[in-house]
Amino acid sequence: xxxxxxxxxxxxxxxxxxxxxxxxxxxxxxxxxxxxxxxxxxxxxxxxxxxxxxxxxxxxxxxxxxxxxxxxxxxxxxxxxxxxxxxxxxxxxxxxxxxxxxxxxxxxxxxxxxxxxxxxxxxxxxxxxxxxxxxxxxxxxxxxxxxxxxxxxxxxxxxxxxxxxxxxxxxxxxxxxxxxxxxxxxx
Amino acid sequence: xxxxxxxxxxxxxxxxxxxxxxxxxxxxxxxxxxxxxxxxxxxxxxxxxxxxxxxxxxxxxxxxxxxxxxxxxxxxxxxxxxxxxxxxxxxxxxxxxxxxxxxxxxxxxxxxxxxxxxxxxxxxxxxxxxxxxxxxxxxxxxxxxxxxxxxxxxxxxxxxxxxxxxxxxxxxxxxxxxxxxxxxxxxxxxxxxxxxxxxxxxxxxxxxxxxxxxxxxxxxxxxxxxxxxxxxxxxxxxxxxxxxxxxxxxxxxxxxxxxxxxxxxxxxxxxxxxxxxxxxxxxxxxxxxxxx
Numbered sequence: 466x467x468x469x470x471x472x473x474x475x476x477x478x479x480x481x482x483x484x485x486x487x488x489x490x491x492x493x494x495x496x497x498x499x500x501x502x503x504x505x506x507x508x509x510x511x512x513x514x515x516x517x518x519x520x521x522x523x524x525x526x527x528x529x530x531x532x533x534x535x536x537x538x539x540x541x542x543x544x545x546x547x548x549x550x551x552x553x554x555x556x557x558x559x560x561x562x563x564x565x566x567x568x569x570x571x572x573x574x575x576x577x578x579x580x581x582x583x584x585x586x587x588x589x590x591x592x593x594x595x596x597x598x599x600x601x602x603x604x605x606x607x608x609x610x611x612x613x614x615x616x617x618x619x620x621x622x623x624x625x626x627x628x629x630x631x632x633x634x635x636x637x638x639x640x641x642x643x644x645x646x647x648x649x650x651x652x
Numbered sequence: 653x654x655x656x657x658x659x660x661x662x663x664x665x666x667x668x669x670x671x672x673x674x675x676x677x678x679x680x681x682x683x684x685x686x687x688x689x690x691x692x693x694x695x696x697x698x699x700x701x702x703x704x705x706x707x708x709x710x711x712x713x714x715x716x717x718x719x720x721x722x723x724x725x726x727x728x729x730x731x732x733x734x735x736x737x738x739x740x741x742x743x744x745x746x747x748x749x750x751x752x753x754x755x756x757x758x759x760x761x762x763x764x765x766x767x768x769x770x771x772x773x774x775x776x777x778x779x780x781x782x783x784x785x786x787x788x789x790x791x792x793x794x795x796x797x798x799x800x801x802x803x804x805x806x807x808x809x810x811x812x813x814x815x816x817x818x819x820x821x822x823x824x825x826x827x828x829x830x831x832x833x834x835x836x837x838x839x840x841x842x843x844x845x846x847x848x849x850x851x852x853x854x855x856x857x858x859x860x861x862x863x864x865x866x867x868x869x870x871x872x873x874x875x876x877x878x879x880x881x882x883x884x885x886x887x888x889x890x891x892x893x894x895x896x897x898x899x900x901x902x903x904x905x906x907x908x909x910x911x912x913x914x915x916x917x918x919x920x921x922x923x924x925x926x927x928x929x930x931x932x933x934x935x936x937x938x939x940x941x942x943x944x
Contacts, residue, residue, distance in 0.1 A: 499943060500943075511898070513898075513901060547898075549896070549898040549899070551898050585897065585898070585901055586897060600897070602897075617894065619892060619894070621882045621885070621892050622783055622784070622876065622878045622879045622881070622882040623878065624878075624892065625878040625881040625882050625885075626876070626877070626878035626939060628936070629877070629878060629881075629935070629936035629939035629940060630939060630940060630943055632936075633940075641885070641890070641892050642890075642892075642893060643893075644892050644893060645893050645895060645896065645897035645900050646893065646894060646895075646896060646897065647896060647897050647898065648896055
């Protein structure tokens with residue numbers, strides 16, 4: 466954003482970055498081999514709705530787009546709304562490569578069809594000593610760990626450990642003040 | 653004695669700093685000798701002072717911090733935790749004290765392993781979770797294990813002498829009769845000032861290295877470097893956000909104040925502790941070493 470734009474208050478919403486989305490694919494190997502976290506084949510893409518009244522229209526549009534483009538891979542998906550009225554595209558595929566490809570495809574399709582500024586996050590779940598999530602923030606183009614405990618508490622020690630061990634493998638958000646949790650995700 | 657895999661680079665830097673201090677102090681003593689200062693008397697006074705400091709520092713520090721020693725029945729959980737850590741670190745059980753303040757912090761003192769005291773504030777015990785408190789106590793116990801009180805007391809030995817000279821020479825110099833001794837006094841003052849400043853920087857450097865070593869020890873005793881990272885973050889007032897991403901990104905978004913963490917690099921050479929960023933980076937390296 467240029468100085469003149471700021472001066473005139475012409476703020477542009479940042480475009481979604483998908484360049485680093487694929488990094489989770491190679492990182493998952495280390496995650497499983499040395500840390501014992503396995504994918505359970507579940508991932509989700511979270512989309513911010515424009516207005517709640519447009520939810521149905523947006524949902525139908527997304528569904529149609531995905532119906533055309535995702536048919537040929539074996540990835541199953543469903544669309545769901547959460548308590549914040551955000552739209553989730555939930556994907557499941559036992560093959561992690563295909564799952565990542567699915568998430569990538571969903572994001573690309575949504576960006577191409579003008580949902581780019583509304584793409585919030587892509588989330589992957591892994592199971593090990595605890596259920597952990599890697600959240601990809603489309604605006605920052607980075608991943609960060611999220612390990613929820615009961616009662617809206619998070620296991621920060623485990624999150625810091627995940628960062629220490631994974632930051633060579635994938636772009637992990639350096640600024641922890643951006644590690645916003647996502648409570649009660651539908652996946 | 654139980655030993656753990658050490659950080660050669662850190663050890664080398666520590667030795668280098670101590671070597672420079674010895675060099676500086678020997679030079680200073682040699683200079684005092686050529687100036688004909690009655691050094692024996694001064695050294696006896698300083699040594700006596702340091703001896704007192706060394707033997708009574710635990711009581712002095714505990715009193716100045718307002719720390720109250722707690723018994724096993726008063727703080728059973730804390731005693732249990734420290735006992736477990738001491739077994740891991742092969743240390744005798746220290747006395748335990750608590751300071752009533754909401755500021756989360758901890759310290760260790762005592763002239764040797766048998767007379768050590770480890771203290772934590774009530775803020776530390778209430779704000780940090782169990783594994784984080786354990787990491788902080790392990791850090792303090794590593795100070796005890798590494799005999800940091802003794803090392804730092806010895807390191808400050810002649811620095812204190814130089815400091816006293818800088819503070820008192822300007823008043824004593826006026827009494828001399830001949831011009832020559834006036835010039836000598838000025839030279840003495842100048843050298844003492846230089847020794848004071850240089851030794852001060854070296855001592856603080858050494859102190860920062862001892863902190864890195866204590867962090868390392870804590871990481872190895874607990875086997876969980878990230879617990880200390882989490883604890884250091886909390887102590888410095890930082891918290892990983894608890895507000896949901898969807899709320900933050902929602903239609904009504906607030907203005908957020910992000911803390912500026914980086915301090916000026918010039919001030920760093922005078923501080924007793926390394927920066928938070930440097931400590932966390934070192935701990936992350938240890939995490940990768942432990943995993944390898």
